[in-house]
Amino acid sequence: MKMLALLLLITLLHSPICLSVTVSSSKPKVEVHEHTDAVLACEFKTEKDQSPRIEWKTTGKEAAFVYFNKKFSGRYVGRAKIEGATLTIHSVTQKDSGQYRCEVTASQDRVNFGEVTVTLNVLVPPHVPSCEVPSSVFVGSDLELHCKDKLSVPPATYRWYKDSKALTATADTPYSIDTNKGTLKFKSVSKTDAGMYRCESSNSIGAPKSCVAQQLKVTEYPLNMTILIAGAAGFLMLLTFCCICVCVCRRRGCCRKHKKTKSTKSFNPPPPPPPPPIRNLKNYKQTHSFMI
Secondary structure, three states: OHHHHHHHHHHHHHOOOOOEOEEEOOOOEEEEEOOOOEEEOOEEEOOOOOOOEEEEEEOOOOOEEEEEOOEEOHHHOOOEEEEOOEEEEOOOOHHHOEEEEEEEEOOOOOEOEEEEEEEEEEEEOOOOOEEEOOOEEEOOOOEEEEEEOOOOEOOOEEEEEEOOEEOOOOOOOOEEEEOOOOEEEEOOOOHHHOEEEEEEEEOOOOOOEEOOOEEEEEEOOOHHHHHHHHHHHHHHHHHHHHHHHHHHHHHHOOOOOOOOOOOOOOOOOOOOOOOOOOOOHHHHHHHHHHHO
């Protein structure tokens, strides 16, 4: 047993020590408001190399260097700094949102590479939404009003107002509201739906923002338009009736053309009448000779 323990101790003393770099982040997910500073933490530990190479990169489709060869690049020049391996970006905007990767290379360590990913989410308060309200519609027509704020993070929810009063959709109201998409729908517009409409966007980051109220007019169809529509409807009904009659006639064979057949019999004129018979040729001759 003593010999076995001695051999094990000798083996451990002569075996190479596993030297490696370790990289981690105390805050892998960062959320900050727009136009503030974002601190992306990156901590590393090496066993031997005291001056490892540090790099920061963005990931995804638009992957690019943030910090490389001890210099910042792109839009981070003049607005970012490095302390150890921790990256600080000043006055962030929505464009800075995304995933960032901290890479540490320690060439003197046996395992000489380590990395960690930090996600940055820039929160944006509501912006003035774009509102689509037509100037006028006809009575009885369907209508859809649109409201959109594409910049707020997290995405905004919406509320519609008519004549400065908030609209609330119920089973009895002639309209429906989608608070996530920002749509206000009418199935059949009436005169009472006319008024000033505006939309408000809001989220948990900042104060709500509203578009300028717009006038919606609801008008009756003009008389000449009514006559035109009625005439067009009557013409279509007459045309449909004629088509049905033609189809029925063709099915019953009324519209088929009768072919004229030529007679196979030939026409023969009657023969001329025979000359009158001469009854007594002798008397005829005597009479004629006497006359001569």
